[in-house]
Amino acid sequence: MKIKNYRFEGFGFPVIFDELPAVKVRGELVPDVDFDKYAKPLIEHICARQGVPLSGNQVKFIRNYFGMSLREFAKMLNVTHQSVMRWEDFTISAAHIDVNTEIVFRLIILKQLGSAKDCFGSLMEKLEALTTFEKKSNYKNINSIHITK
Incomplete structure (x- = not known):
């Protein structure tokens, strides 16, 4: 069973899945999210393709993915x-x-994931948008991440 066009908030920030595996619990369809399966692609997307600044929850998600304390993560960055x-x-x-x-930050994380070469071109395209966003943004509206097949 699958749920289509599902907005999932369980990562600490919104992620929209085109299709998400689901299970029935007490007669209701609920998402069956494999965090390990989606964590690395999400971080790659956040660091290389997201054209807006990182949110606080995204920073925390990335830090927790690496299993680092605040001090360890800060030292790496x-x-x-x-x-x-x-x-x-x-x-x-x-x-x-x-x-x-x-x-x-984004480059270090991509390097740690072993994704730097694959994602570098995409990141470079987004840097222009990021610097423009920095100059004119009120920082209020960070969009959902959309996951397709």
Whole structure:
């Protein structure tokens, strides 16, 4: 069984699935999300294809994916753990990461995933949008991520 066009909030930020496996529980169809299956592609999408700043929940999702403490994650990114904590406090809105820091952040994460070469071209296309967004945005509306087959 599958659910079509499902908005899933279980990652800490909205993800729209064209089709999502489902199971019946007490007669109701509920999503059957394999977090391990979707985590890496989601992070690749967030870091390489998302043309808007990272949200606080996305930063936290990425950090948790790597199983790192605030200090370990901050050290990997060459920032303070207070910076990471401040970014994560923005939850669903843009994390207010300096645009240059965010670019480096995305590249480091893609490298850690082993995806840097595959995603680099896509990231470069989005950097222009990201720097434009930084200049004119009120940081209120971060769109859902849409997952297709």
